Amino acid sequence: QVHLVESGGGLVQTGGSLRLSCAASGRTFNSKAYAMAWYRQAPGKDREFVALIKASGTNTYYAELVEGRFMISRDNVKNTVDLQMNSLRPDDTAIYYCAADVYDELVLKGRRPDYWGQGTQVTVSS
DSSP, X not given: OOEEEEEOOEEEETTOOEEEEEEEEOTTOOTTTOEEEEEEEOTXXXXXXXXXXXXXXXXXXXXXXXXXXXXXXXXXXXXEEEEEEOSOOGGGOEEEEEEEESOHHHHHTTOOOSEEOXXXXXXXXX
């Protein structure tokens, strides 16, 4: 019922920037109801939380590893959520996933979001 499609991944050098975008759609998708988040999964590692933005867009949360380097934003008219990634490092290399869920506080406490995109590869070369 909620379809998420990521774009914007690619190869970048250490210190560079990338901007990921996620487009949300679906019969039941209401941008005013869903928190949107980004996760990532590096080879051989578990999927980890990166950032979340609440439905209103006024509250954002970040993993400690990306705080100050990444910025999440959303456009509730276009139903998109972006992740601006700056000062990229090789350990940021991963598949990045967009996710959506109505229970923002539970997601922040570790709940796995209900809806996921297919992921986009980000590779940071040293």
